Amino acid sequence: MTNRTASLSILLVEDDAEIARLLGMLFTSEGFTFHLVDHDDEAVEAIRQHLPNIVILDVMLPGMSGVDICRSIRTFYQGAVMMLTASEDDITEIASLNVGADDYLTKPVRPHVLMAHIHSLLRRVQPSTPAITVYCNGALRVDLASRQAEVNRQAIPLTSSEFDLLALLIKHEGQIVSRDHCYQQLRGIEYDGIDRSMDMRISGLRKKLEQLEQDSPIIQTIRGKGYMLVKIR
Incomplete structure (x- = not known):
């Protein structure tokens, strides 16, 4: 068990007993x-009870799908959610x-690749606590330490990935942030072109900030370049 993961937890929703056994061995060997x-x-009730650091959901479950579970828990769970599926269906990924x-991630996934995504x-x-923890742009306030975003002092319900994207953009307010940089910082991978x-995440974030438009x-x-959070008057 490593000090880095000793106090961290993973909750896996998986109906395949062999896959669950192997992943359980992997995660416990890594100290989770x-x-x-x-x-x-x-x-849903188990996630509400344990509030783990990461939830991993199998997409194809016999009753309630992983997508449905993710939708349900986002009303109360602010941690990270990873989807695992044997399907390469783009529609399911977008959903x-x-x-x-x-x-x-698509199964089968190599253990070291899975752990790299989890640590990312x-x-x-x-x-870690940054030197500057609060960024403001007009009525928008983003607190990195508490991971809260507000508009006119009203909290905005953001997912972990949406908050990370907003934090990245507000740190570079008025500057273009390239797609490459977004993928490297937020997903730990190179943009494949x-x-x-990332466009889908931008679209979702825009909807939640539309009152500021x-x-x-x-x-x-910015076509061919990336994204920019403009100065709010």
């Missing part, structure tokens, strides 16, 4: 506290990201 839920109808998933998620949801999951969206897509 491991919780397994093998029935989809028990998943997962739209309901608040932070990462999406942990760095995002449990960042094809994936559009002026003559144009406050988060602008």
